[in-house]
Amino acid sequence: MKKTLQDYLYSLVKSNKVKLLSSVVITLFSGLTRGGSFILLLPLLNLAGITGNPDQNSRAFKLTKIIWDMLGISFTIYTCLIIYVLLVLIHACLGYMKNIIDVTVVQEYKQNLRNELFSAVINAEWGFIKSAKNTHIFNNIINEINNIGYSVNLVISSFSTFTLFFFYLSTSLYVSIKMTVIASLCIVPLLLVQRKLNNNAYKSGLAMYTRHESLFNAVLEFINSFKMAKSYTFQDRYETEFRKITQQTVKDEYIFAKISAGTSILYEVGSAIIVSIILILAIKVVHMPVVDLLLMIYIASKLLPTISSLIRVLQYTLNTLPSYEGVINLLHDSQKNQEKNDDKLPVNEFPKKFIKFSEISFRYDEEKPILNNFSYEIEVNKTTSILGASGRGKTTLVELLLGLLKPHSGKILLDNKDLNDVNLTDWRNMSAYIPQECFLFNATIRENLLWVKPEANEAELQEVLKLVAGEFVFRLPNGLDTNVGDQGIRLSGGERQRIALARALLRNPKILILDEATNALDISNELIIKKAIDNLKGKMTILIIAHNQYLHEGADETVDLEAVPSILYPE
Ligand SMILES: Nc1ncnc2c1ncn2[C@@H]1O[C@H](COP(=O)(O)OP(=O)(O)O)[C@@H](O)[C@H]1O
Ligand SMILES: [Mg+2]
Incomplete structure (x- = not known):
């Protein structure tokens, strides 16, 4: 602490x-x-x-x-x-x-x-971000830093109290060094009692920190599952859960308020006792002149409240210290897990021959190996299908390929370059990855597309949309300028996926990775996508992960993770 x-x-x-x-x-x-x-x-x-x-x-x-x-x-x-x-x-x-x-x-x-x-x-590695809780990151960036801000404000405003404190202290020393020393000694027991209250202030801060995260978690989860909650009519459950958290928050605040109020009482009563001691000593022992005595009492009555007010600032600071700890810990952890790219080899051109998984092993946790000595060679400019039941590690394989995750052993080779040694920004710039849960920004379709290529012109946008059965966009009243809502909520799942596909193609990638990217499409639209992919065949390296057989048809190669004996299946 x-x-x-x-x-x-x-x-x-x-x-x-x-x-x-x-x-x-x-x-x-x-x-x-x-x-x-x-x-x-x-x-x-x-x-x-x-x-x-x-x-x-x-x-x-x-x-x-x-x-x-x-x-x-x-x-x-x-x-x-x-x-x-x-x-x-x-x-x-x-x-x-x-x-x-x-x-x-x-x-x-x-x-x-x-x-x-x-x-x-x-800039941290994907593996680190993936294992951190969203709400933890969110809460620290938004809430805890605000909390620290209040404390900073209080610390700075206490400068004037500090000045007053030194002013009164030096006046007191000027009037009588002896009496000032005695009064200071009287404060020592107060400070000792104070220590326990300070510890409690810190502990209550810790409780508040945990509570903030629960609150954020509850709100975020509710927002993300709003439709589900409504359709399962679970609003009551959410409300009860939410109220429990807010009630706890009130309790935490209450505990701290009590600590703060306790400090005030301590100092008020303590001051009265100290002034009495000074009076007795001054009159009976030191025989101080009346003028000096009055001045001494006046100073004591001014000095003690400044101490009490400084102590309260300290308590508030201790109370918000867990916020600072939380933010700094997340900062240091993220910094420890930075993706280092500067000293890596630039990737000026896409591999000519192959991308090779060479004896790759990977696991999220000890008991659950996903890949074990897995080897496979993806030929450049070929279309490769990756098959495997849900949870087998298809997405993990792609994340390894993009350098988002690091294998525990083995190498990924781009021709003969080790992926570990190359600049990942260069490498990823050559790829377009369309995950299952495609993300659209709350912006217009045009803005969503231009995100990957701001300089693209109208004709390019129209072309990529046509490639992926995206003509529906032109029939919307506002066309490309239609706002898609939060995470694209105003579009259907299939419409969202087609825009995500168009966005990937607009990037003009050297390697296109579709990770169940068409699972929300109906057969007729999926066939259109398939035709678009067929047209791209041979022009770029394509990886297809799909549950539907259509997309796999006509692939040059197939890797069936089910049939790879070196994979230790989870379970
Ligand atoms: N961050 C993670 N932490 C722990 N386990 C994970 C994590 N991400 C995925 N897994 C597990 O790894 C396995 C493979 O996941 P994934 O590659 O997404 O499968 P697929 O894409 O084939 O459906 C699954 O069993 C999944 O539960
Ligand atoms: Mg997957």
């Missing part, structure tokens, strides 16, 4: 030293101007005769007069008022500047952390 807190504060300081320093400096000046305008009130009262005749011996009066003499202006009620208004004006301007700087620091800190996390996740 301590180490993370240090790391967190260090990361904050490192994030924007200049702005943070400016904030501190402004806080100091702001304190001075406020103090100045406050002190000015005393000679003003004096000059106005409210406190009786001008008291030439008043300290504030003397001090102000010295400054006035230095500035070379005459000491009247008017100059005093003008200076007073000027000071207030400066104080207000400084406050404005500080607000703006603080907001920028918070926003920049959040933005940098969020960008860094996003880049790390998106």
